Amino acid sequence: MAMTAKAISDGQYEPAALTYRRELRKNEMRRGVLVAPLLLYILMIFVLPIVIMLTRSIEDPEIPSVLPRTAGLIKQWDGTALPGGEVIAALVADIKQAESDRSLGQAGIRLNYAIPGFQSLLLKTGQKLGNAPTADSLESLRQIDQRWTDNHYWLALRDASSTYSLFYFRAALGLSNTVSASEGRDLYINVLARTLWMTAVVTSACVILGYPLAYFLAHLSDTLRSKLIMLVLLPFWTSLLVRTTAWFVLLQKHGLVNDLGIFLGLWSEPLELIYNRFAVYVAMTHVMLPFMVLPLYSVMLKIPGTYMNAAATLGAHPFRAFREVYLPLSFPGLGAGTLLVFIVTLGFYITPALLGGPADQMLSYYIAQNAGNFGNWGLAAALSVLLLAVVGAIIFLLGRFRTAKIIREA
Structure with missing residues (x-):
């Protein structure tokens, strides 16, 4: 003991706490080196374009x-x-x-x-x-x-x-005092409202169709479930443009849907099923449905079936047992799927451009039009920032709602 104390006093041994801190710093440096490529990738692919976009929206040189x-x-x-x-x-x-x-x-x-x-x-x-x-x-x-x-x-x-000025933001928000702005002052505000409405309709349709489908998949046998889940994943193997073009072929005036409807006697003349809001809703719901089903399915798969049996044993009607037991337990998957579908749908461009009419275009169409056709990168950047702000506001409000809910439950 005396020799050990003397060795420590002479500096031959370090205190355990100092050695532990040194090892922690080394481990953090190793983790930093491993994560650095990912951080650089996120910086170059995500953060830098947003900064450039924001800069272009206020540049006026x-x-x-x-x-x-x-x-x-x-x-x-x-x-x-x-x-x-x-x-x-x-x-x-x-x-x-x-x-x-x-x-x-x-x-x-x-x-x-x-x-x-x-x-x-x-x-x-x-x-x-x-x-x-x-x-x-x-x-x-x-x-x-x-x-x-x-x-x-x-x-x-x-x-x-x-x-540097806010000219493009004022034009995007309909606040400019120029002649051109007075002619179509609320154009982009109306387009933003239309975009939010169409996104809400598609998200609601995905919830209505996706929830029963996810419930059905989660309660199948393992063998049959693995086969049917491949049908849900199948659209991911096909290009978005190909899927949208397929609906163009199906819904056109002499397409399969009109021909089948006339053959079955459901209607006598070809219906206008394309270049309107209906075609956009159908195609966008088809594209986004897997994004709703998969989060729901992953959560429902972990809900024990004994919970519903226990509720039935206690005298609860099947509908009440579903409403008070199963539905709250599936909320994490429902929330994740709804948020994912809503945010992705906000940026849709190809599907409304191919299947919709002039009154069915979303904000992304006008961003692409200003950037590509008119060369107005400032207004395109301002509209992009406006769309990004809407997404950020939705995520912030959902985060606040979730935090308030956790506080109430605590």
Whole structure:
């Protein structure tokens, strides 16, 4: 003992607590090295695109870079009467410079998002200004086009004069004060409401169809269950585009459903089963049904059958036993399936685009349209952030509801 105490005092041995902490740090470093590729993957594939998307939704650099003098001076304009001569002269000088640099179209595209036709006005002005004197710049602009005497165009210039702005968010939420926004101010709000409604209908249909199917699968014999569960998994082996196209073939005017209905005498003329909301609901429910069945099935499989037998023994009617015993025990699977179906359905694009009409498109369609067809990446990013915010709000509210429920049960 004396030799051991002397060895510890001489530093030959370390205290057990210090050794234990050192081992813990080594284990944490090993785990960190193993998890690092996954974290890097999540950062590159998930976090970074969201950050870039959020940045694109607030970036507004076109006017400050193409018309820098105008952007710097017009910020002090009060927006009532026409801008002062200094601002107008700066605009004339900037347009001449941008026309020589061939960058005027870039500014025109941005201003066209605010007021349709602004791009043609800007390009027309750049072509006709030439060597016009800047002493009476307003008269020069008026002779080219009378629209330069309209305050709306100057207000659009002022709103676009900052490198970062909320212009695209205001357009997405219908809060912009431009001419184009007043023509369709509530367009994207109505589309968002339609998207939420269609998602709720599809989720409800998946619950109504998926719950009995999952219950049926969970109470089969092992041999038959393993065979039937493969039919539920079968759609995952087929492309979403192929499944949607299959419904296109089935529901068209002379498709299998119409031909069968006429053959059986259910109706005499082909029904309009495609390019409408009905076709979208049917196809989306078919695609999303496995996402509801599998979480329910996994939870129901673990519910002991003796619970229902015990409830029946105590005199409970089968319906009451199901409502008060089985249904609450299946809530985790029902909640997981509902959340999964709702969130995935919110982002649907291909199915409504192929099977729906103009009034059946969801928000993802307009995101793709603005990004791909119109090149309006700012508005597409703002709509994407809006959709992401809705998903985040739903998850947050469900989390709060679950926490409140746990507190009440405790």
